[in-house]
Amino acid sequence: MGKAGGLQLAKNVQREIMEVVTELIERLRRKDGLTFLLDELLCFTQSKSH
Numbered sequence: 880m881g882k883a884g885g886l887q888l889a890k891n892v893q894r895e896i897m898e899v900v901t902e903l904i905e906r907l908r909r910k911d912g913l914t915f916l917l918d919e920l921l922c923f924t925q926s927k928s929h
Contacts, residue, residue, distance in 0.1 A: 907915055
């Protein structure tokens with residue numbers, strides 16, 4: 880992978896990170912903070928148990 884390939888990969892990763900952050904912000908806007916945190920904790924504990 881050359882320099883251009885590395886740059887493209889970095890851009891793709893950055894785009895994916897931005898999509899995740901944007902989704903989290905939208906979820907926060909739709910929920911109150913406590914509900915969001917409880918949902919995230921439940922999701923986190925379920926993913927660790929699998």
